[in-house]
Amino acid sequence: MSGGMVRTDWLERWAHYSPDAVALKDGDTGEEYSYARAREAVDRAARFLGDEFGVGAGDRVAVLSMNEVEYVLLLFAVQKLGAILVPVNYRLTPREISYILADSSPALLIHQRQYDETVAALEAGSRPERVLQFDGPNSYLSRLADASLPAAPVPMGARFEDPCMILYTSGTSGAPKGALITHGMLFWNSVNTTLRLNLVQTDVTLTYTPLFHTGGWNVLTTPFLHRGAKLVFLKKFDADRVLRLCDDEGVTILFGLPTIMDMLARSPEFERVSLETVRYAIVGGEPMSLGLIRTWQDRGIPIRQGYGLTEFGPNVFSLQEEHAERKIGSIGFPNFYIDARVVDDDGRDLPPGEVGELVLRGPVCTPGYWNNPEATAATIVGGWFHTGDLVRRDEEGFFYVVDRKKDMYKSGGENVYPAEVEQLLRTHPKIRDAAVVGVPDAKWGEVGRAFLVLEAGESATQEEILGFCQGQLARFKTPRQVTFVEEFPRGDSGKVLKRTLKEVS
Numbered sequence: 001m002s003g004g005m006v007r008t009d010w011l012e013r014w015a016h017y018s019p020d021a022v023a024l025k026d027g028d029t030g031e032e033y034s035y036a037r038a039r040e041a042v043d044r045a046a047r048f049l050g051d052e053f054g055v056g057a058g059d060r061v062a063v064l065s066m067n068e069v070e071y072v073l074l075l076f077a078v079q080k081l082g083a084i085l086v087p088v089n090y091r092l093t094p095r096e097i098s099y100i101l102a103d104s105s106p107a108l109l110i111h112q113r114q115y116d117e118t119v120a121a122l123e124a125g126s127r128p129e130r131v132l133q134f135d136g137p138n139s140y141l142s143r144l145a146d147a148s149l150p151a152a153p154v155p156m157g158a159r160f161e162d163p164c165m166i167l168y169t170s171g172t173s174g175a176p177k178g179a180l181i182t183h184g185m186l187f188w189n190s191v192n193t194t195l196r197l198n199l200v201q202t203d204v205t206l207t208y209t210p211l212f213h214t215g216g217w218n219v220l221t222t223p224f225l226h227r228g229a230k231l232v233f234l235k236k237f238d239a240d241r242v243l244r245l246c247d248d249e250g251v252t253i254l255f256g257l258p259t260i261m262d263m264l265a266r267s268p269e270f271e272r273v274s275l276e277t278v279r280y281a282i283v284g285g286e287p288m289s290l291g292l293i294r295t296w297q298d299r300g301i302p303i304r305q306g307y308g309l310t311e312f313g314p315n316v317f318s319l320q321e322e323h324a325e326r327k328i329g330s331i332g333f334p335n336f337y338i339d340a341r342v343v344d345d346d347g348r349d350l351p352p353g354e355v356g357e358l359v360l361r362g363p364v365c366t367p368g369y370w371n372n373p374e375a376t377a378a379t380i381v382g383g384w385f386h387t388g389d390l391v392r393r394d395e396e397g398f399f400y401v402v403d404r405k406k407d408m409y410k411s412g413g414e415n416v417y418p419a420e421v422e423q424l425l426r427t428h429p430k431i432r433d434a435a436v437v438g439v440p441d442a443k444w445g446e447v448g449r450a451f452l453v454l455e456a457g458e459s460a461t462q463e464e465i466l467g468f469c470q471g472q473l474a475r476f477k478t479p480r481q482v483t484f485v486e487e488f489p490r491g492d493s494g495k496v497l498k499r500t501l502k503e504v505s
Contacts, residue, residue, distance in 0.1 A: 015039035015040075027206065043154055047152060049108070053130055061078050062108070064088045065110070066090060067235050071134075082158045089168070094118055102125065103178060108128060108132060112135055119131065160182065161367070164183050189218050196335045197304070209255070220255055250277045317334055327398050329400055338360060339361040342356040342359075343359055359384040365385050411447050411448065412443075425469075431453070449479060451485050452482060466479065
């Protein structure tokens, strides 16, 4: 398939096969898009983006929006034009968003009206010349609803190897990296997901994971649309509402982080709803406790744990539900078209039981990072993607994530790279050095704890430091705890021993 034009306009095919089937539904308003209506809307959006804004092959289109069904249509419209969607995390500060826009240089920025102040506060030179509001008068939504605008089909202008999306992830060097997502990656991820999760056209799921995450787009959204299934979108997570919608919409597959699954299980609605249509729940991000697994299984909902990452898949591993208890903590086996190895620091394969780095190979691998050949070369070596995660494989071939090779931690499902936080903290005039580690938290899984060495003669309070971070870091990146120390524990190489810091009570 490489090198040739390929059909990735899945909405067009399903509009022909099952035109009246519901593709997308707004769980808040009840607005529905059948596959036929979705196809027409995509053609109209592609037409006016090309004609009115000059969007063409290779152009980037940045989007600052919460979950909306029309956001999904925008992806397919951009794909038709051969352009590249850049979803922007709306939880970031103007300073952080400015970096992403400066790096990706979008031809067009589309944003919801609720982010007007954020856009106005962007740093000079980062805001593109062309800006379109997502909602309101004379907006993307108003054009989409204007039946007088032409909705003539736009030819698909992309190849499998062409990028269709850039998803920014926090970088270990302190700056976010833009992972390139290609048309081929979306296709093969869908194939892997369909094969391992047994997706069918009658499946229904809820999507509340934000669309600036690969989880929002690629855990179930794009595979479901490839399969002709139904997606119900929510702008934000609400445990009671999610549980009620499981019954009201006939949800068959539920996705969530362990934190989300715990919130759902603690909701009063958990015992009131039937959940009779739910075939199983898929869980990722971190291991799920045995007690929580059993809580869901007692309600008749098997748990399938998995593993993935933005740059590869993201549906990489899956643990079949029959092994959920016996192999608790395992991420299962690699999905269908994925090769996985466990290697030492020299790239040599390790036997079962030994801990090493997980490296992956397959057609769902990113071609690299936008504007960052150094990071690309360091991550993809000899065709193998180096995940930076330490894993082991047992005698039966089940994989387990042991630790993160890098210092990244997850807070509420969001990746946090300490280097980025440390970089900001060091700009405070009283701080001489900073080290940030993730520490356990009952609600968020992990939160940041900042260890600070102050300049000689200076004093500071935790409130002062956290106040300095506000407005410059997203809330999930801002440390929740601050500890002042005289010096950091360091190894022979001079590096800070963060494992020792984590042991500080």
